[in-house]
Amino acid sequence: xxxxxxxxxxxxxxxxxxxxxxxxxxxxxxxxxxxxxxxxxxxxxxxxxxxxxxxxxxxxxxxxxxxxxxxxxxxxxxxxxxxxxxxxxxxxxxxxxxxxxxxxxxxxxxxxxxxxxxxxxxxxxxxxxxxxxxxxxxxxxxxxxxxxxxxxxxxxxxxxxxxxxxxxxxxxxxxxxx
Amino acid sequence: xxxxxxxxxxxxxxxxxxxxxxxxxxxxxxxxxxxxxxxxxxxxxxxxxxxxxxxxxxxxxxxxxxxxxxxxxxxxxxxxxxxxxxxxxxxxxxxxxxxxxxxxxxxxxxxxxxxxxxxxxxxxxxxxxxxxxxxxxxxxxxxxxxxxxxxxxxxxxxxxxxxxxxxxxxxxxxxxxxxxxxxxxxxxxxxxxxxxxxxxxxxxxxxxxxxxxxxxxxxxxxxxxxxxxxxxxxxxxxxxxxxxxxxxxxxxxxxxxxxxxxxxxxxxxxxxxxxxxxxxxxxxxxxxxxxxxxxxxxxxxxxxxxxxx
Numbered sequence: 393x394x395x396x397x398x399x400x401x402x403x404x405x406x407x408x409x410x411x412x413x414x415x416x417x418x419x420x421x422x423x424x425x426x427x428x429x430x431x432x433x434x435x436x437x438x439x440x441x442x443x444x445x446x447x448x449x450x451x452x453x454x455x456x457x458x459x460x461x462x463x464x465x466x467x468x469x470x471x472x473x474x475x476x477x478x479x480x481x482x483x484x485x486x487x488x489x490x491x492x493x494x495x496x497x498x499x500x501x502x503x504x505x506x507x508x509x510x511x512x513x514x515x516x517x518x519x520x521x522x523x524x525x526x527x528x529x530x531x532x533x534x535x536x537x538x539x540x541x542x543x544x545x546x547x548x549x550x551x552x553x554x555x556x557x558x559x560x561x562x563x564x565x566x567x568x569x570x
Numbered sequence: 571x572x573x574x575x576x577x578x579x580x581x582x583x584x585x586x587x588x589x590x591x592x593x594x595x596x597x598x599x600x601x602x603x604x605x606x607x608x609x610x611x612x613x614x615x616x617x618x619x620x621x622x623x624x625x626x627x628x629x630x631x632x633x634x635x636x637x638x639x640x641x642x643x644x645x646x647x648x649x650x651x652x653x654x655x656x657x658x659x660x661x662x663x664x665x666x667x668x669x670x671x672x673x674x675x676x677x678x679x680x681x682x683x684x685x686x687x688x689x690x691x692x693x694x695x696x697x698x699x700x701x702x703x704x705x706x707x708x709x710x711x712x713x714x715x716x717x718x719x720x721x722x723x724x725x726x727x728x729x730x731x732x733x734x735x736x737x738x739x740x741x742x743x744x745x746x747x748x749x750x751x752x753x754x755x756x757x758x759x760x761x762x763x764x765x766x767x768x769x770x771x772x773x774x775x776x777x778x779x780x781x782x783x784x785x786x787x788x789x790x791x792x793x794x795x796x797x798x799x800x801x802x803x804x805x806x807x808x809x810x811x812x813x814x815x816x817x818x819x820x821x822x823x824x825x826x827x828x829x830x831x832x833x834x835x836x837x838x839x840x841x842x843x844x845x846x847x848x849x850x851x852x853x854x855x856x857x858x859x860x861x862x863x864x865x866x867x868x869x870x871x872x873x874x875x876x877x878x879x
Contacts, residue, residue, distance in 0.1 A: 449822040559863050
């Protein structure tokens with residue numbers, strides 16, 4: 393599998409060289425995140441390679457917000473890092489047995505993993521972003537949950553992060569009606 | 571818009587906590603009776619006193635008065651903190667949840683049903699499941715004769731203090747009911763009403779030919795005219811409104827518009843315009859996407875009952 397390094401400044405590096413054009417050719421490459429990679433780096437990548445914004449309908453709006461945010465210090469108490477991880481889950485009752493395979497982006501802090509959709513995007517941009525393991529959950533039983541090392545392609549990485557951020561939408565304020 | 575009776579369909583679990591806060595808050599503010607309704611389970615085949623609990627899958631005794639009393643007591647204690655100053659009645663039913671909720675709403679003549687987007691407790695990591703609204707919600711929203719308020723995340727504004735209400739229309743008959751509900755709600759709480767239509771570009775592309783700029787502008791003009799005829803003519807002196815027509819993928823544009831206007835409530839018809847009979851319509855994908863991603867509660871309205879008054 394081809395490999396690609398995602399630098400904190402948003403550049404894609406293949407074999408030590410910066411990808412200048414045609415980032416779509418690298419969508420199947422296995423991703424490694426360089427030191428200092430954060431959600432802001434993710435949006436810098438989208439700015440540098442605008443064609444990637446077409447991978448999710450909410451990408452342009454999210455990018456617009458990220459660009460308008462403060463240039464530094466965008467962190468959230470209780471969220472030490474963001475982690476993208478994959479889950480393979482066998483599901484039984486209710487309904488027919490089935491298997492779900494999906495990626496999730498969650499916050500990781502002193503109290504473990506937590507949902508991030510209630511945190512404003514502007515408070516997550518400088519939180520370090522990392523790639524996590526594959527969780528295998530058997531019939532919803534957390535005791536039978538195993539973790540394995542895994543790799544993520546560039547497509548899975550972009551799609552996984554933007555999917556999760558597509559659920560961000562907590563209002564920033566509430567106004568009083570007239 | 572005045573609510574005398576609100577039906578809150580719940581599993582009395584954390585999955586319904588956000589919806590519970592809105593339900594109790596609304597009941598208190600409107601001095602309405604709140605019917606907290608829980609479906610005990612689905613009966614096993616043939617004559618049996620047992621039900622399969624819809625949440626746990628465990629077999630439970632259903633006709634046992636003690637069991638029903640125990641469940642009611644559990645629900646009462648679960649919502650004890652929210653119950654202060656609220657006229658609450660707890661009811662239970664046995665059967666397929668969506669049918670029982672609809673049956674109860676009809677029997678109670680409820681003015682509004684409040685539900686979470688998913689009623690079973692989910693693993694919090696399973697965000698992908700949020701891509702699919704709960705089966706019970708889909709079916710209730712499809713068939714309910716009163717508005718259904720769907721709460722999928724914490725509501726930062728109290729219903730009575732809503733200042734921005736967005737109604738998204740596809741000019742279907744059901745959208746007319748949605749508009750009426752949105753306008754009356756806006757009037758009642760002093761909110762600004764945003765009448766919004768998204769010209770569906772994805773449908774145009776699906777036809778194999780991208781519309782020209784001229785065609786898009788023509789469609790926008792037509793939509794403006796329709797809004798004037800169908801909605802503005804019925805405003806009856808209500809002047810706190812704005813009209814907007816955007817083009818793109820409808821759910822994306824609705825969500826972008828709702829965010830831009832800091833919407834406190836989005837009102838939509840639940841089914842797509844091509845269905846004249848609501849019973850034939852699946853939960854419209856636009857509504858589903860909006861429900862799951864919206865920053866605020868979404869009210870699904872598909873019937874003029876409870877909206878005209």
